[in-house]
Amino acid sequence: MPDLILLFVVSLIANTLSSLAGGGAGLLQLPILLFxxxxxxxxxxxxxxxxVALGVGATLKHLRARTLDWRFSLVVLGFGLPGVWLGARLILSIPEHTALLALAILTTGLGAHSLLSPAQGQxxxxxxxxxWRLWLGGGVLFLIGVLNGSLTSGTGLFVTLWLIGWFGMDYKQAxxxxxxLVGLFWNGAGAIALAMQAGIHWPWxxxxxxxxxxxxxxxxxxxxARGNRTIxxxxxxxxxxxxxxLFAKAWL
Structure with missing residues (x-):
């Protein structure tokens, strides 16, 4: 019971922050599972x-608010889901240290880029x-999908910034x-592919x-409820x- 209580509290904090920021639940949730x-x-x-459940909770709220354009949503799913499936099939053959280090560099760079671009996404x-712009943007979504299927955390943040920088969304929309789309559909596809290879710890x-x-x-x-600046x-x-x-996990 103490383990389950700790798991619930840490996961609730991780998923609330992830839902507000547009990714990063694995920052806390994956390490606690390993711990x-x-x-x-x-x-x-x-x-x-x-x-996937994080996507369910967010979907319930955004469906009521009618936030999404479902035609564009199909674009994100059509390009991203094949990449997710491919990445999930490749993950067990990629050295964990290499994967974590690459993701650490990319993720930290995203935060630094946003800090240095105060008007971005407002x-x-x-x-x-x-x-061709749509196809190029979709190609990058495919590559992010590969990362989403193969790496542990932070790839939702890549999607958020790409939707802002390339497709012109503000932070709320992105x-x-x-x-x-990532929380519910991309992660769902990745979970199925990984479960077929590694299994899931169902009691938790x-x-x-x-x-x-x-x-x-x-x-x-x-x-x-909050503005783009808060997000x-x-x-x-x-x-x-x-x-x-991720840097710490890669080097420790």
Whole structure:
């Protein structure tokens, strides 16, 4: 019971922050699964499954708010899901140290870039929705999908920043798309692929699912209630903290 209580509290905090910032639940949730004794492949698969519930909680809130354009959502899913499946099939053949170090560099860079771009994502200016720009943007989403399927945390943050930088969304819009499409669909595909290879620790799943749904709903609620500047600050804090955590895991 003490382990389950600790797992619920840590997961609730992780998923609430992730829902507000647009990614990064693995910063706290995956390490606690490893700390409590799960092997890395099983912990990763279990974390992915729990992250699907984060998408469920956020979806409930954003469906009521009618935040998403479902035609563009199909673009994100169509390009991203094949990459997720490919990445999940490759993860067990990639050295963990190399994967963590690469992700640490990329994630920390995202936070630094956002800090140095104070006007970024404050106002929506939709673009790159047709022609070669759409295909190029979709190609990058495919590559992020590969990272999402193969690495542990932070890839939702990549999607958030790409939707802002390439497709012209503001932070509120980008976080909503990330939470629903990455949290629910990308992570769902990754969880299935990883479960087929490594298995899932089912006794802890109900606690993780409850924390993810509640955290997803709370984070989405606060994100809609607050302005883009608040979400931007949360994004920067989570990305930099995630990057530093990954550096530590890569070298310790």
């Amino acid at each position: 409590l004794g799960l092997a890395f492949p099983v912990a990763l698969a279990t974390h992915k499954l729990a992250s 106002h929506a200016a939709p673009r790159a929705r047709e022609g 976080v909503a798309y990330t939470l629903v 799943v109900p606690v993780l699912l409850a924390a993810s749904v509640l955290g997803g709903y709370l984070g989405a609620h606060w994100g809609l 931007k600050r949360a994004f920067e804090a989570v990305t930099i903290a995630t990057g530093l955590s």
